[in-house]
Amino acid sequence: MEPDGSMPQAAGPEGSGAPRRARMAARALGASGFAGSGVGAFDLGRLRSEVGDGLRLCLRREIEERRLFPWLAVAFGGGILLAFAAEGPPSPWPALVLGIVSGGAAFAARARFGLSIALLGAAALLLGFAAALLRIEALRAPVLDRTLVAKVVGFVESIDQRASGGGRVVLRVVSIGTLKEGERPERVRLVVRSLAGLAPGQRVEGTARLLPPPEAARPGGYDFARDAYFRGIGAVGSASGALKPVAGEGADSSLRFAAAIDGARNALTERIAGAIGGQAGAVAAALVTGKRGLIEEATNDVLRAAGIYHVVSISGLHMVLAAGVFFWLTRALLALSPALALGWPIKKIAALVGMAGASAYCIFSGAEVATERSLVMILVMQGAILFDRPALSLRNLALSALVVLAREPEALLGPSFQMSYGAVAGLIALAEALRRWRRPAEPGDPLRRVGLWLGALVLGTIGTTLVATIATAPFGTFHFHALQPYALIGNAATLPLVSFAVMPAAVLGTLMLPFGLDRWVWIVMGWAVEGVLQLSAWVASFPSSTVLAPAFGTGALLLLALALLLATLPVSRLRLLALVPLLAGLLLAARAERPDVIAARDGSGAAIRGADGRLVLVGSVAAFTATQWLRADGDARDPKDPTLRRGVSCDRIGCTARLPDGRAVSHLTDRRGFAEDCRRAAVVVSRLPAPPGCAAAVILDRDRLAAQGATSLRTGPGGGFVMETARRPGETRPWLPRRPAPSRTAPSVPSEAAPSSATEDDAEP
Structure with missing residues (x-):
């Protein structure tokens, strides 16, 4: 420490120490007052000085390692979240103009490092906000508003x-x-x-x-x-x-192209499924074409329980393996010629072939959103090889995230983006840690080297699977309300087959298709897929192979996502800060309160927490809706389970169930029931309009539900109800049909809207 509180510079001529940007950052941080004054009986000044010095050292290392760039992608994503959370139809133009101005100001202030970084972050946030709103407007189209x-x-x-x-x-x-x-x-x-x-x-x-x-x-x-x-x-x-x-x-031409691709996918799906047969054929076809319709739900359940359902969704794993196969085959073939190997940049040529192969695979597999995101990531990372840059880096990952989010801002809200980028960020952080800890290889006999290689392969498979599982757990639990405790075993057992047998066969079979010699390849691929299914069934047979977790709020998810970012993006000891949001997020998720009443968006049915603490159903509830309610409550019962109607009293007019505290909740299907139930029930749910004089504490009738969508109630302090709605009061979005304002105001019921999440199915039946 120098007398002025700055860090000592390396000896030598000007510029031979830390890079210029690091020196600028150190001066900016030194001027921010981190150093203590040395005054006080309790060495408070010294403590402040040491903390300040530590922060400066950490931030200097982050700058030297160029680890600030990934946070621009985080800021851009933050702007997207704010755009989807904004009330009313905000205009994108103020944010766009301010974002451009902030970016220009950051360039002008580049000599002042701290100010420049702050302005760049603000620019990314504003541009993300504007990108989301521009995307919404660009896709504006009529939405049917009635049956x-x-x-x-x-x-x-x-x-x-x-x-x-x-x-x-x-x-x-x-x-x-x-x-x-x-x-x-x-x-x-x-x-x-x-x-x-x-x-x-x-x-x-x-x-x-x-x-x-x-x-x-x-x-x-x-x-x-x-x-x-x-x-x-x-x-x-x-x-x-x-x-x-x-x-x-x-x-038109665009439709003809899309139809030709879809027709080819359907034809190949039938060809593969017919050659292999059974569910192995259905899964193999899905791995190649992305058409999952032939997979039975029982098979899907087995794959989910084993934690490998991601295998049948063409996304990151498939694109990486396909691009890797093209890259490796091209480089291996070119390396057979000494003249080409020594005189040509065969690694760059292989990267170009890998990029072309991945692009073709993306188009043929239907160019779904998840596939396109994976393609962008691969193009960025293999493109880095062309410029002699490290392919696997967080900087490249952030760049691909910026490209994806600028093109499809809505992707940030879905589980596919969150889980794929979370997993890759964790794996890159793991790879960087292993590079730092790796020791130089020692000469030895071939058997020992093979043993070390096999050991590294096994440990690498287990380590990467564990890291990916931990990184994706918050997002998977939030969206699907399920945990697979044996996912580590399932992935470790099946991914070697997928990586070294299934996907190479898929690429080879596709290449042999034009020559009509693909049938034998599909049969071999079917054997490998059958092995994957058998291993999955073995893992799924373990007790408690799927554990349901009650839904928690977006606040807990944001904290857990922040913990993942802090654990993976920094290279210094700033990673330890991840413990704070991690513990806070886990505590918030564990303390999430479950609703006592959930009313369907049209009032046709409801779920009510009974005396035993479990939900019961009243009215006519679709199986899909009942499944959503039960899974969010951590309840594994099937919608047809007879216990879901236990404790419910019904007649021709409606049904009544009682909450754990004894208060009645009424679901009415006939207007004649309002006169009695409005007096004796605490909550009245109906798809009919309630009369103006209804005295129930909470009235969820046709008008109110039409305005606010599906609604839940939970018992709050003092016995009152806290209401959550799928729609905010007066919310207008292009995808929401216009609804009338509710005809009455619920008496003294606190209300808050909840943002949407996602589930594994892409629609209701």
Whole structure:
């Protein structure tokens, strides 16, 4: 420590010590008053000085290691979260202008390091806010606002077959009954009983029952309406009969391209499934084409219980393995020629082939959102090889996150983005730690070297699986309310098969397809997939292979996400700060309070906490909705379990159940019941409008639920109810049909809106 409180510089000529940016940061930090005055009986000044010196050393190292850049991606994501949390329809232009001005000011103030960094962070935050709002406006399209039975004419854009028969079809709409152009959704998704005669690109017509994309089934639950909006789907429903091809104007070029890709995917799916057979064929086809409709739910449950369901979703793992196979094969083949190996940059050539192969695989597999995100990450990382940069670095990961979020800001809200980037950040941090701890290889006999290699492979597989599991656990628990305690065993047992047998066979089979020599490759791939399924079933057979966890709020998730960022992004001892949000997030998640009443968004049914502390159902509750409620409550019962109706008293007018404190909750299906239940029930739920004189403490009738969506109540201090709603009061979003304001105000019920999360299914049935 120098007398002026600054850190000593390395000896030598100017510039031979820390880099210029580090010296600038040290001067900026030294001027911020971290050093103590040395005054006080209790050496408080010395303590402050030591803390300040430690912070300066840590921050200097972060700057020297160029670890501030990833925080720009964090700030950009923070702006996106603020945009989705903002009330009303804010304009993107003020944030965009201020973001550009802040970026320019940061460049102008680059000589003042601390100020420049603060301005860059503000610019990233503002630009993220603006990007989300611009994306919402760019996709603005009509959303159906009522249930409608009408004739639908449109072009088949994609087809998803189901193992149980039939499937789902996405139509690009030409006309819907008498709806005008400004009221007509651009796309609708229909459930059809039979796919016979249908092909992507066809112009078809049929009668369908359409309804608005369903909103969240509970406050904080999966909001399919929002996801459908960003997919361009403005209505969902079912065809009442067959969809019939009709003559008419042809599809445009973009639709023809999308239809050709989807048709090729469907054909290859049938080819692979037919060659292998059974569920091994269905899973193998999904691994290659991304079409998961042939996988039975029992198989999905086994894969989830084993913690390897991510294997059947084409995303990071598949893209990395596919790109890696292309990269390795190209480099190995080129290395066979000494002239090429010595005279050509074969590593860069292999990187280009890997990038091209990954891009082609992304397009062929349907270019789903998760696949596109993985492709961006791979292109950035393999592109770094072309410029002689380290491919696996947090800087590249942050750059890919910025590209993905600038293109699709809504991705930040979903589990796919959160889990994939969380896992990769953890794995890169682990790789960096291993590089620091790795010792130089010692010469030895070949057997010893092979043994060391195998040991490193086993430990690496276990270590990476453990890190990825820990990094993704907060997001998986938040969105799916489930933990797989044996995921480490499941991944360690199956991923070697997937990495060294299944995916190479998938690439080879695809390459052999044009020559008609692919069948034997699919059969070999089927053997490997069958092994994966058997290992998964073995892990799933363990007791408590799936543990449900009650839902917790976004506050706990944000704290846990911050803990992950602090544990992976810093390279200095600042990582220890992750313990603070980690402990706070775990405590907040553990203390999350469960609701006592959940009312369906249309008032058709409700879940009520009974005397035994478990939920019971009243009214007509769809299986999908009941499943959402039960899983969020940490309840593993099936929606058809008879105990879900135990303790409920019903007659022709409605049903009544009692809360643990004895108060009655009434669900009415007939207006005649209001006169009595408004007097004796604490809560009245109905899809009918309640009379103005209803004296119940909380009234959740048609008008109120139409305005605020699914609603939950929990008993608060003093016995009153605290209300949470899927919609904020007066909230307007492009994906939400306009609702009337509630006809009455609930008497003295605190209310708070809950933001949406996601679930594993992409829609309600």
